[in-house]
Amino acid sequence: MQSPDDAAPGQPADRSNPGSEAGATAVGTSTADTTADRAPAPDPARPPAWIPAQAGERAPVDTPIETAVPSDERRSTAVRSISALFAVLAILVTLVHVFFVFLHVAPGNAVSQDYRKQTGTWIYPYFEQNWALFAPNPMSENFRLQAQSRVRNADGTVVESGWTDLTGDDLDHIRGNLYPSKADQNMIRRAWSSYADAHDAKDESAIGTRGPLTQRYLRRIVVHRFQDAGANRGLESVRIRVATTPIGKPDAKTEPETSYRTLGWWETKPDDFR
Template identity: 90%
Template sequence: MQSPDDAAPGQPADRSQPGPQAGTTAVGTSTADAADRAPVPEPDRASARIPAQAGERAPVDTPTETAVPSDERRSTAVRSISALFAILAILVTLVHVFFVFLHVAPSNTLSQDYRKETGTWVYPYFEQNWALFAPNPMSENFRLQAQSRVRNADGTVVESGWSDLTGDDLKHIRGNPYPSKADQNMIRRAWSSYTDAHEAKDETAIGTRGPLTQRYLRRIVVHRFQDAGADRRLESIRIRVATTPVGKPGGKPEPETAYRTLGWWETKPDDFR
């Protein structure tokens, strides 16, 4: 009988001969050895799930790649808040620059239309004492001084010497990193308003603002004397202003000081409020 190995090329082998059947191993190989060599598939750890107990829902598979770390979420929130504050700061800066520009720029249609809004924004904290394109620095220094008449309990009237109110303000300003706006501008602006509304020769009021500026200046002086202890016994006050031109550095002779003395102003009950 011809064996399968002796079959002619191109012809099928004789399958009638008995050979190894399915479920048997080759000659010389034991079943245990075959089992050792057979690969054992490892369980898929990613897809392994704990069986759901009775009455429980099966866990939903959530891809690990889509979970956002808490640090990254916190970092995103911080960046968003920082960007919001940066935008607000830029907007406030632009608004501030716009109103200050209108305040210091020469008078034009836009500044006239927004005069009320500009004044509300600028005064009293962002006041500018110079004009854009046409600066007008001060060329003289002035010091406002005042004296008072106080009636004593026995009916006698005492006239005080001159008090340097501007000098008192300068003491509060110098060496103070955050000086008060009142110390810097109140007396100066009150005197400037008075001189703009009164003639220098005879103190005649110019327009309707004259009496108002006089009352304003008088009340400031009365309150200064109140702080000094004069209180309601103060009957009248008098004001003078010492003006000294700003000289050149090292220039000689020194500029002379000129005085402008006003008359006595009787105090009113409203001045002490």
């Protein structure tokens, strides 16, 4: 009978020999036990290593079950909320502005009369309109603003000047000037128009709350003009008159007659010389 040791290489051992099989089993068991004792115990806190089955295969990424909202997303939501709030406020302010401007330029009606005070408070002085929306009113007359001054000299005497044509001075700066100043074109004209609209032509009494403001504004313009002409703080008072001439027809045979509206003397204030 051939022993397991006598078996040729590459040939299985003789299965008929129980001792041979038992010996092989014993040797296998001993080897497995030794390998198990030698391998380290798995760490429950460390995830098992994962080896890709193929080259180029990506490892799985653990995704948390409850994901918090990123800070960038929270910030973006707050910015959108604030932007929406400002947009709503801008729309409301725009609607209110359009409403008051419409009442200001529209023909007189019951609504514009009821909200006349509120409209004036909103429109003046920054949003004033000098044209009518449905009924434009072109200029039908020319006016020239003229002024006088009273100056107290160092010896106590008071000197009254003649009439100075302030509108004529502005026209001299405009004619022949390629880039005329807006102040020369509009300041005197607009100042007088505002004053005339806010005062009664008969007794110069103020109409509404804008009367004193328009008077101070016109007085300061005149004081500054006299200062530019050489008058100093000895300027005690000024007086204004307006020469109005209707615009006649081209084929008129006679010249239109000029009318004058003369105001009283206005005493100067320290703020007028700023």
